Amino acid sequence: MNEHDDVVAKLEDSLKGYKEKVMTTTKGWLEWDKDLIFVGRTQRGYEIDFDARVEWGCMPTEGLLLSFAGCMGIDMVSFLTKMRCKLTKFKIDIEGERNPTPPQYYKEIRITVRMSGEGFTEKKIQRAVSLSQEKYCSVYNSLRKDLKVTVDYVIED
Template sequence: MKVHLKRLNNDFHFVTTNERGDEVHLDNKSADKPQGSSPMDLLLRGIAGCSGIDIVHILKKQNLELTNLEMDVEGYRNPEAVPKVFEKIKLIIHLEGEIPENKARRAVDLSLEKYCSVAKMLEKTAEITYDVFLNREQI
């Protein structure tokens, strides 16, 4: 895995390109008009995407049809700390479909506790918690 970064202006706007040519823009969140995500924002997006991929994969292997998946992720940092790493990360996962509750819960548990590489890295500094909703009901 390899990524290239290039500065695009006189401030903090960068573009990163991976080996496939996919581009992601980065910027400092304190910029007047940020033109990309902050690096810390990308970590939260990363855990959401990683877990989302796992959940879909796990349920597909069981021939269960997931009709929708949405996730909200919030990271909490100590503003006095240096560096300001995430100390807590909270995920709220919304699943929809004809899926038994125990299978939906198990897919999320497996993702965040075993398979999601991003979660496994972040758990070294952050307490990761999550709530799971299936068809709008918390399970």
């Protein structure tokens, strides 16, 4: 077994049953720090800083975009690995367009998935995207139903 196969085997092992291990109730705490700055803490102890003026942390809407990308990325890497794709690089670029007046919800989100490796086919990538969106990505499935989402992908050398 070469180094890449060893990494893939460890990744596959770490992903086994991860969706079944997800807590059905999730908790968090948000504490006001100063001005319009808040510190959020997850029940597992991770922190994220939010700031409306973007001086000390991300805007909550930026956090939402990154949560969506993170959820979809976890799903896609899991699915592509199970489909015998050998990933060497995976990156998601995400951009959202918001309603100009309150409530300033996202009207459209554009995603470009950039990946390198071997074994990719258009069918495998489209299957990974559709499984994430239609069944597994909790963040996507928690958003407005009228949200337009487009996903493109680029296989890089």
